[in-house]
Amino acid sequence: MNWLPGITTPAAAWLFALLVPLVVFYFLKLKRTRVEIPSLALWLSVIEDQRVNSPFQKFKRNLLLLLQVAVLCLLALAAMQPFVRGRSQRAEHLPILIDCSASMAATDDQGRSRLDLVKQQVREIITNLLSGQRLTLVAVSDSAQRLTEFTDNQRVLLDALNRIRVREVEGNLEEGLQLAQALARSFQIDAVRFYSDGNLPLRPDETGRQVAGVNFDLPFELQFHRIDPGGANIGITAFTARRSGPERWDVFVRVEGSDAGQTAAGVELLAGGVPVGDDTIILEAGQSQRIVFTYDSADAASLEVRLRPDGPDSLAADNVAWLDLPVSRPLSVYCPLELAAYRHSLSGLGGIELLPTGGRDPQRALYDLVIADDLAQADQEAQTFLFIGVVPADLSSLISIGTGLAQVVDWKRDDPLLQHVMFQDVEITDQPTLAEGVDEGDIESLGYEILVQGNTGPLVLRRREGRIASVYLLFHTDRSTLPYRVGFPVLVSNVVGLARDQAELSDVRGIATGVLPELQVPSKAAVDVRTPSGQSLSVLPDAEGTLKGIAAHEVGQYDIRQEGQTIRRVGAGLLSATETSLWGVEEIQFRELTVGASDQPVSTDKPLWSYLAYAAFVFLLVEWWVFLRRPGGEAA
Amino acid sequence: MTTAQLTSLFPNDVLARCERLRINPLRRRTNHSRGEHHAGKGGASTEFADYRDYSPGDDVRYVDWNIFARTGDPFLKLYKHEEEMHVVLLVDGSQSMQFEGKFDLARQLAAAFGVMGLLNVERVSGYATKSGMGAIAMLPSCRGRVSLRKMLAFFEGLEGGGAFTVDDMIEQALKRHSGKGVCVIVSDFLTTGDLTRPFNRLHSAGLEIYALQILGPTEMDPELTGDLRFVDSETGQTLDVSSVGELLGLYHEHRRGLADHIATLCRQRQGRFLSLSSADDIQTVLFDQLLRRGWVR
Numbered sequence: 001m002n003w004l005p006g007i008t009t010p011a012a013a014w015l016f017a018l019l020v021p022l023v024v025f026y027f028l029k030l031k032r033t034r035v036e037i038p039s040l041a042l043w044l045s046v047i048e049d050q051r052v053n054s055p056f057q058k059f060k061r062n063l064l065l066l067l068q069v070a071v072l073c074l075l076a077l078a079a080m081q082p083f084v085r086g087r088s089q090r091a092e093h094l095p096i097l098i099d100c101s102a103s104m105a106a107t108d109d110q111g112r113s114r115l116d117l118v119k120q121q122v123r124e125i126i127t128n129l130l131s132g133q134r135l136t137l138v139a140v141s142d143s144a145q146r147l148t149e150f151t152d153n154q155r156v157l158l159d160a161l162n163r164i165r166v167r168e169v170e171g172n173l174e175e176g177l178q179l180a181q182a183l184a185r186s187f188q189i190d191a192v193r194f195y196s197d198g199n200l201p202l203r204p205d206e207t208g209r210q211v212a213g214v215n216f217d218l219p220f221e222l223q224f225h226r227i228d229p230g231g232a233n234i235g236i237t238a239f240t241a242r243r244s245g246p247e248r249w250d251v252f253v254r255v256e257g258s259d260a261g262q263t264a265a266g267v268e269l270l271a272g273g274v275p276v277g278d279d280t281i282i283l284e285a286g287q288s289q290r291i292v293f294t295y296d297s298a299d300a301a302s303l304e305v306r307l308r309p310d311g312p313d314s315l316a317a318d319n320v321a322w323l324d325l326p327v328s329r330p331l332s333v334y335c336p337l338e339l340a341a342y343r344h345s346l347s348g349l350g351g352i353e354l355l356p357t358g359g360r361d362p363q364r365a366l367y368d369l370v371i372a373d374d375l376a377q378a379d380q381e382a383q384t385f386l387f388i389g390v391v392p393a394d395l396s397s398l399i400s401i402g403t404g405l406a407q408v409v410d411w412k413r414d415d416p417l418l419q420h421v422m423f424q425d426v427e428i429t430d431q432p433t434l435a436e437g438v439d440e441g442d443i444e445s446l447g448y449e450i451l452v453q454g455n456t457g458p459l460v461l462r463r464r465e466g467r468i469a470s471v472y473l474l475f476h477t478d479r480s481t482l483p484y485r486v487g488f489p490v491l492v493s494n495v496v497g498l499a500r501d502q503a504e505l506s507d508v509r510g511i512a513t514g515v516l517p518e519l520q521v522p523s524k525a526a527v528d529v530r531t532p533s534g535q536s537l538s539v540l541p542d543a544e545g546t547l548k549g550i551a552a553h554e555v556g557q558y559d560i561r562q563e564g565q566t567i568r569r570v571g572a573g574l575l576s577a578t579e580t581s582l583w584g585v586e587e588i589q590f591r592e593l594t595v596g597a598s599d600q601p602v603s604t605d606k607p608l609w610s611y612l613a614y615a616a617f618v619f620l621l622v623e624w625w626v627f628l629r630r631p632g633g634e635a636a
Numbered sequence: 637m638t639t640a641q642l643t644s645l646f647p648n649d650v651l652a653r654c655e656r657l658r659i660n661p662l663r664r665r666t667n668h669s670r671g672e673h674h675a676g677k678g679g680a681s682t683e684f685a686d687y688r689d690y691s692p693g694d695d696v697r698y699v700d701w702n703i704f705a706r707t708g709d710p711f712l713k714l715y716k717h718e719e720e721m722h723v724v725l726l727v728d729g730s731q732s733m734q735f736e737g738k739f740d741l742a743r744q745l746a747a748a749f750g751v752m753g754l755l756n757v758e759r760v761s762g763y764a765t766k767s768g769m770g771a772i773a774m775l776p777s778c779r780g781r782v783s784l785r786k787m788l789a790f791f792e793g794l795e796g797g798g799a800f801t802v803d804d805m806i807e808q809a810l811k812r813h814s815g816k817g818v819c820v821i822v823s824d825f826l827t828t829g830d831l832t833r834p835f836n837r838l839h840s841a842g843l844e845i846y847a848l849q850i851l852g853p854t855e856m857d858p859e860l861t862g863d864l865r866f867v868d869s870e871t872g873q874t875l876d877v878s879s880v881g882e883l884l885g886l887y888h889e890h891r892r893g894l895a896d897h898i899a900t901l902c903r904q905r906q907g908r909f910l911s912l913s914s915a916d917d918i919q920t921v922l923f924d925q926l927l928r929r930g931w932v933r
Contacts, residue, residue, distance in 0.1 A: 032865040032876055038732035038855065039826035040868040040875050042894065046886050047877060063879060626879075627862070 005608060008081035008131045015076035022072055026065045067623035074616035078609040081131055093150050093187040094135050095180045096122060099196030100164055101141045101171030102513075102579040106197070106230025106314035115166050117227045118195040126157045128606050136183065140176035140194075141167035141553070142514050150187060167553040168317040169513045170576045173200055173588070177216050184219055191221040198226045198584030198597055205589065212585040217592065226584055226597035234263035234283060234309055235318025235580035236573060238290075239510030246328055246351075247298040249508075253291045253305050253321075257283035258314070258582045265319075266308035269293045271301050280310075286581070298328040304571065317555045318580045322571020323510040331500055334380060335371040339388065341483040342371050345492035351505075352496065369499035373476060384469050384499040389430065389476025392463070394446060398438045399457055399474065404431035406475060408459060411452040417462065417471065417494050421487040423452055428482075430475035432457040448472075466546070467518055469502055471495065512575040516550040516558065519570070525562055532556025643788040645747045646918055653923060654751040659723060659758070660933040661818050661844045662906050686714045722817030723753035724843060725775070726809055727764040729796035731870040732826050736852030738914040739796045741921075742822040745848055747791040748922055749820045752932060754784050758817065762790055763809040767797030772808045777815075799870040801827045806834035816842030825849050825898055835901050845907030846931065847898055853915045855891070858884065 037043070104114040126135065134150040137160050147160040173194070180192045200212035238254035257263040262284055269277035277293040295303065307319040330353040335342050337358060346354050355367070367382040375390050391399050408423040434440075434457040440450055443458060451471075452460035461472040482488050500506035511517060521527055521541050529537040532554045541547050552558060552572040560568040574580070587596045642648055690699060690710035700713045725746040733739040746762065753760040760783070762775030775790040802823040819838050825831070825847070838845055861881035867874050877883065899909035908931060912921055926932050 032863050034865045034867055034874075035860065036867045036869055038735045038738075038824060038852065038869050040866055040871075040873055041826045041828050042855075042887060042890050043866055043875055043877065044828070045890050046883055047875065049886060049890065050883060 005082045005084050008083060008607075010080060012076065012079035012081070015079055016073070018072055018076070019069060022068060023065065026068065063626060064623060067619055067626065071616050071619045071623065074612045074619065078612035078616065082608045082612075083130055084606045084608060092132060092134065093183075093189050094133065095138055095183055095189060095192050096125070096135055097138045097140050097144070097173075097176040097180065097192060097194040097196075098122065098164060099141075099171055099173075099194070099199075100139045100166050101199065102166065102168045102317050102574050102576065103171070103197055103199035103230075103315065103582050105166040105168070105317060106233060106582050108228070108230050108314070113166070114197045114227050114230060115164065119161055119164070121225070122161055122195065123158065126154050126161065129154060129157075130607055137161060137164075138176055138179055139164050139167075140171065140173060140196075142169040142172050142175070144172075144175040144179040146179060146183075150183075167513075168555045168574055169553055170579055171196070171200060174214050174216055177214070177218070177222075181219055189220050191223055193223045193225065195225050195227065197229050197582070198224075198586070199229070199578060199582060200585055200588065201578050202583075202585070211589045212587070213589045216590055218590050218595075222588075222590075222595045224588060224595050224597045226586075229258075229260075229582045229584040230314035231258075232260040232263050232312045233258040233314040233318070233580060233582050234265050234307060235313075235315060236305060236307060236321045237288065237318070237575060237577040237580050239303075239305055239321040239323050239573060239575060241295070241303070241323055241325055241508045243328070243506050244294075247296055249295045249297065249325060251277075251293040251295050251303060251305075251323070253293070254288055254577075255281050255283065255291065255307065256288035256577055256580050257285060258580070259286045260314075260582070261285050263313070264310040265313075266310065267291055268306045268308065269295070270304045270306065271295065271297070273304070288577075295325075297325065300327045301325040302569070302571070314582060315580065318574040318576070320555060321510045321573030321575055322557065323508055324570070325508055326504050329505070331368045331496065331503060331505055332366075333369040333371065333496070333499070334367045334377075334382070336373070336377075339371060339373060341477065341488070342388075342492060345489040346496070348489065349493060349496055368503040368505070369496065371495070378470075383467055383502040384471075384495070386471045386473070386495050388473045389479070390472060391432070391474055392448075392461070392470075392472055395443065395448070395461075398435050398442060399432050400435065401474065402431045402433050402456075403429070404456075405429060406431040406459065407455045409453045409455055411460070415451055417498055418451060418460075418491070419494060421491045421494065422485070423459075423482075423487075426480060426482050426485060428454070428459065428475045428480040430479050432459060432474040434458075466548075467502070469498065471498075510575055511552075511570060511572045513552045513555055513572045516547075516552045516570055516572065519547040519550075519560060519568060521545050521547055521560070521562055521567060523562060528561040530559040530561065532558065642785075643747065644792055645744050645788065650748075650919055650922070651751060653919075654748045655755045657752050657922075657927075657932045658756040659721070659749065659752050659818055660930055661721070662908070663844055684713065684715060687711045688714060720757065720759055720779075721753075722759045722761070722777070722813075722815035722843075723749060724809065724813055724817065724819040725750055725760065725762040726805060726819060726821045726823075727762070727791070727794065728800075728802050728805060728821075728823030729765045729773075729794055729798070730800045730802075731797055732824055733850070734796045735869070736854065736914045738824060738850045738852055739794075741850050741912070741914050741916070741918065742848075743791045743794055744918045745822050745850075745921065746820065747788055748918070749846075750787045750791070751784065754778070754780060754787060759815065760787060761813060762787065763805065763812070764791075764794050765798060765800035765805050766795055771798070772800070772805065774812060801829050803827060803829040803831055803834045806838060810834075810837050810841060813841070817844070818846055819843035820846040820848065822848045822850065824851055824855075825894065831898065831901055835905055835907075839905040839907075845902050845905055845909075847902050847907060847909045849895060849898065849909070849911040850914050851891075851911065853913055856913050858887065860884070 098118055100115060107113050129152055134152050135157055136150045137147040137157060139145045139147055148156055151157060183189060202210040203213045205211045234255060234257045236253060237256045241249045241251045244250045251269060253267060255267065264282040267279045267281055268275055276295060279291050281289055283289060303323045303325060305321050330351050332353045333346055334355050335346060343354060346352055365381055367380060369384045370377055370380050370382040371386045373388040373390060391401060406428040408426055411418055411423050432454060443450060448461045448463050450458040451462055459474055463470050477483050524541050524545055527539045527541060527547055529539055529550055539547055539550055555572060555574055557569050557571040559566050587594050642651055690712050694712050698712050699710045703711050727742050727746045729739060733742060750760050757780060759777050759779045761777040764773045766773050773794060775787060778786060802825055835845060863878045864880050865874050865876050895911045902909040
C-alpha cells in the first residue's frame with residue numbers, strides 16, 4: 001500500500017500560481033492607518049522590547065498574509081482532489097450488487113437490518129467517490145434490477161440507494177451476475193462488488209459438503225462483502241396439505257429455527273380467519289420440526305398459519321403462510337375402452353371417475369387426466385395427458401418408430417412418475433429411433449424431458465406447457481411386456497398421482513413469494529391486483545383467461561379484482577428454508593473458482609478535498625478573527 | 637441668584653474645600669523666613685517647646701522667673717520656631733498633554749495646590765511650558781490670600797503646545813527658583829529623556845517631589861488593532877507597528893514599568909508619585925485620592 005496520497009486532478013496545481021498576485025497585492029494594498037498619539041515614548045520601548053524578546057516577530061508582523069497564503073494553498077490542494085489510497089483496487093466502472101432478499105431484513109440486537117448495514121457501507125463508498133469513478137447500483141433478489149446508470153452523481157446514487165427495499169423472496173445471485181456480465185460488454189469492468197449476508201441456496205459438492213454454488217463463469221473479479229447475519233430466528237418453511245379422506249385434510253407445517261440459538265413459538269392454524277388449531281414448538285439451534293393439524297372440510301377453504309415467536313425473532317416475513325384447499329371431488333379420467341390394461345389398473349384406484357363407461361356418459365368439457373393412444377385426443381381439455389405409442393407432432397421429423405426390440409438403457413428412478421417402476425428386462429417391440437444427426441440435446445431443446453432412454457432413442461418423454469403436463473410413451477405398451485409387470489399398475493398410479501397434483505386434489509402447497517401461480521379468471525377484462533402493501537397492478541389475462549407472471553415480492557394476501565369485484569384472494573408466504581435459516585456462507589463456489597467472503601468494510605480511496613476545504617474555512621475564520629478582533633492585553 | 641465663579645478652573649465649592657486643606661510634606665523642608673511651619677529648632681512663636689540652662693548673653697526676657705524664684709537658678713524658656721515652606725508648581729504643557737483633557741486636569745491640580753499653599757501662608761511659585769522652543773511661563777513667587785487671583789489667572793491663562801520635555805522644564809524652573817519646600821510636577825512623564833538628573837537636582841535644592849502623572853483613557857487602555865502608523869504629536873515622528881493588538885500586553889507592561897520607575901525615583905528622594913487618568917474628576921482626585929494617601933490634610 002502506498003502511503004503517499006494520490007492526486008486526482010493534478011492540473012489544478014496551477015492555482016498555486018495565484019500566490020504571486022496574492023503576495024503582490026498584499027504588499028501593495030497594505031496601507032497603514034495613521035494614528036496620532038501623545039508620545040511615541042512608550043511604543044518605542046515596546047517595539048524595542050518586542051524585537052529583542054520575540055523570535056516570531058516577522059511571523060506575527062505578516063500573520064494576515066500567512067493566513068491568506070495558507071487558505072489559498074489549502075483551496076488549491078482541495079481543487080487537486082488528493083485522496084488517501086485504500087486497500088481495494090480502484091475501478092473506473094464499478095457495479096455494486098446489493099442483496100435485498102428476505103434475509104436482508106433480519107435485524108440484530110440493536111434493531112438494525114442487514115440491508116441498513118449494507119446501505120451504510122455503500123453510502124460511504126458513494127460519499128467518498130473520486131473523480132473519474134462511476135458506480136451503478138443493482139438490487140439482487142429473485143431477479144436483478146439495475147437502479148442507476150453508471151454515474152458519479154452522488155445525489156442520484158444516494159437516492160437510488162435509499163429506494164432499495166427488501167423483497168421478501170429468495171435471493172438469486174446468478175441473476176445479478178448475469179446483469180453485470182451484460183454490462184461488461186459495454187463497459188470496462190474489472191471487478192464487481194457484492195454486498196450480502198451470504199444467505200444463498202446451498203447444494204452438496206463432490207465431497208458432500210454443503211456449499212453455495214452458482215452455475216456461472218466469472219468474467220471479472222467478484223468482491224464478496226459479507227454482513228454478519230442477524231440474530232435468532234424462527235419461521236415457517238413449508239405449509240402443505242394432503243387429502244387423508246373424502247372430507248379430511250392433513251395439514252403440515254414445517255417450522256425451522258436459525259443457528260443463533262434456541263427458539264420457541266406458538267403455531268396457530270386459521271381457516272377463513274377462525275382458529276382451528278394451535279400448538280407450541282421449541283427448537284434447538286438449527287433444528288426443524290413438522291407439525292400436523294387435521295382439518296375436516298369437503299369445501300374449498302383458505303388456511304392461514306401464524307407463528308407467535310416467544311423470544312427474539314429477527315425476521316417477521318416468515319411467520320405467516322397461506323394455503324387454499326380445493327373442493328373435494330373425484331379425479332375425472334378419460335381412457336378409451338380399447339386401453340383395457342389401463343382401465344383395469346385405474347379401476348382399482350379409489351376416488352376416480354373413469355370415462356367413458358360405455359353407456360351414456362355425461363358431457364364433460366374438462367378432464368383431469370386423458371390417457372390415449374391417438375394424438376387426436378390431445379384436443380380434449382385436460383391438465384394431464386398420457387399418450388401411449390404416440391410421437392409428438394413436433395418430434396415426428398426427429399424420431400421414427402421402427403420395428404425391432406428396443407432395450408431400456410436407463411431411466412430416472414427418482415422421478416415421481418417412475419418411482420418403484422422397474423424397466424429392466426422389459427421387452428419392447430416398438431423401437432423409437434433418432435433420425436440421422438439428431439441427438440438427445442435436440443429433443444431437450446424443444447422442451448421435452450427424457451425420462452426413459454432406450455438404445456436407439458428415448459422411450460418416455462415428458463413436457464410441460466404452462467399448466468398442462470404431457471407424458472409420451474413412444475412405444476405402445478400393448479406391444480411390450482410392461483402391462484405384465486408389477487410396475488405397470490404402479491406406473492398408472494404414479495400418473496394418477498401426477499394428475500391429482502396437477503388438479504390440486506391430493507397435495508396442496510402453500511404459495512411462496514416470487515411469482516404467483518397461474519390463475520383462471522372469469523373474463524378477459526383487465527385484472528387489478530392489490531399487493532399487501534396496497535400497491536395496485538393492472539394485469540391482462542391471456543386469451544384463455546389465465547393470469548400469468550404476477551410478481552409477488554411481499555408476504556401477504558393479494559386481492560385479485562376484476563370489474564371492481566374481488567374475485568379471488570391469494571396469500572403468499574416466504575416459505576424458504578434458506579432465508580429462514582439466516583445462514584451466511586463463507587464462500588461462494590463458482591464453476592472454476594471459489595470466492596471467499598470478507599467481513600471487513602471496504603477500504604476505499606478516501607478523498608481529502610472536503611477536509612482541506614474545511615481547514616481552509618477554519619483558516620479563513622481565524623484570519624477574519626485576527627483582522628477584526630478586539631485588542632488584547634490587560635487593562636490597567 | 638447665582639454666585640459668580642472665582643475661577644474657571646473649578647467651581648467655588650471646590651475652591652472652598654481646597655482652602656481648608658494644607659499640603660502635608662513627608663519632611664520639614666522650610667526656609668528661614670518666618671512662616672506657618674514649625675521648624676526643628678527653637679523660635680519665637682507662642683507655642684512652648686522646652687527649657688534650657690541660661691548661658692551668658694541670652695536674652696533675659698526669656699528667663700522663667702517663677703522657676704528662678706523657687707530654685708535660684710535661671711532657666712531659659714524655649715519656643716517653637718515657625719518657618720515658611722515654598723510650593724513650586726510645575727505644569728507640563730507640551731503637546732503630548734493636549735490630549736483627552738490631560739492639560740485641563742493638570743492646570744486644575746496645580747491651581748488647587750496653589751490655593752492650599754497661598755491660603756496656608758506658603759510661598760507659591762509656578763512654571764509651565766508653552767508653545768515655542770525653550771519658552772517657559774512663570775508665576776513669580778507670591779504669598780498670601782492677596783495673591784490668589786494672580787495665581788489663578790496664571791493657570792487659567794496657560795496655553796499648551798510645543799515639544800518641551802518634562803526634564804527640560806525642571807531644569808529651566810530650577811534656574812529661576814530658590815528655596816526649600818515642595819515641588820508639585822504635573823505631567824504625563826512620556827519622555828525619552830532620563831528623569832534621574834532633574835529629580836536629583838530637585839532633591840538637592842531641598843524640594844520634596846510630588847509627581848502627578850496624568851494619562852488619557854486611551855493611553856491607559858488603548859483599543860487598537862491591526863497594522864498602524866503612529867505619529868508623535870510633539871515631534872511628528874512616525875512609527876509603523878504591525879499587529880498592534882498583539883503588543884497591547886507588552887504596552888501595559890511598559891506603561892506600568894514607567895510608572896514604577898518614576899515612583900521609585902520619587903521614593904528614593906523622599907518624594908511621592910501618583911498616576912491619574914484624565915477622565916478622573918478633580919474632586920475625586922483632591923478629596924479622595926490625595927487625601928487618603930496623605931498628600932494633603
